[in-house]
Amino acid sequence: DADVTQTPRNRITKTGKRIMLECSQTKGHDRMYWYRQDPGLGLRLIYYSFDVKDINKGEISDGYSVSRQAQAKFSLSLESAIPNQTALYFCATSDRGDSYEQYFGPGTRLTVT
Amino acid sequence: DQQVKQNSPSLSVQEGRISILNCDYTNSMFDYFLWYKKYPAEGPTFLISISSIKDKNEDGRFTVFLNKSAKHLSLHIVPSQPGDSAVYFCAASARGSSNTGKLIFGQGTTLQVKP
Numbered sequence: 001d002a003d004v005t006q007t008p009r010n011r012i013t014k015t016g017k018r019i020m021l022e023c024s025q026t027k028g029h030d031r032m033y034w035y036r037q038d039p040g041l042g043l044r045l046i047y048y049s050f051d052v053k054d055i056n057k058g059e060i061s062d063g064y065s066v067s068r069q070a071q072a073k074f075s076l077s078l079e080s081a082i083p084n085q086t087a088l089y090f091c092a093t094s095d096r097g098d099s100y101e102q103y104f105g106p107g108t109r110l111t112v113t
Numbered sequence: 114d115q116q117v118k119q120n121s122p123s124l125s126v127q128e129g130r131i132s133i134l135n136c137d138y139t140n141s142m143f144d145y146f147l148w149y150k151k152y153p154a155e156g157p158t159f160l161i162s163i164s165s166i167k168d169k170n171e172d173g174r175f176t177v178f179l180n181k182s183a184k185h186l187s188l189h190i191v192p193s194q195p196g197d198s199a200v201y202f203c204a205a206s207a208r209g210s211s212n213t214g215k216l217i218f219g220q221g222t223t224l225q226v227k228p
Contacts, residue, residue, distance in 0.1 A: 102159070104157045
């Protein structure tokens, strides 16, 4: 089984709808991250969490919110989706310590029409 | 402001030859650098990293070089194989006292290795 899973893998939604993307991990890591990937822009950090009680904004948090329901679960919400939130979304995890290696889920392709 | 830049969107090389992917950064506080590889329909996977106290790190066919004075790093793949065809992301982090684990990614370079 994959260490980092994301649901759904693909989603098409309409402008104004609320949508939630979910991420679960079995790696036992404390740190979790949400990124979006857009062509020509690479991966940009939306939110990150160091533990259940710690949530931090990344570089592009406007229009998004997150919830860390448990150490293993970190969900991303779009309260009112808009077309420019069409992108590939990735969840990632990392351990504490000196290694900055992050482990990514397979991604969710979101299309907002 | 793009703190980590990969100025070549794509690169095509012949199988068996060397692939060189480049990355530039602007933040002098960055002290740890990573390369990730991404296949279509999959998440990025860690490839190799380097700390700012080193100027070279090698792992099999993959070598990363760091030139701190030029704020430049490169990934060399020798010999290149068709299975290396993927998007490669450079990433950087400023560890410091906060040790946040945050990574700043470049735009990515699509490598195509032709048989």
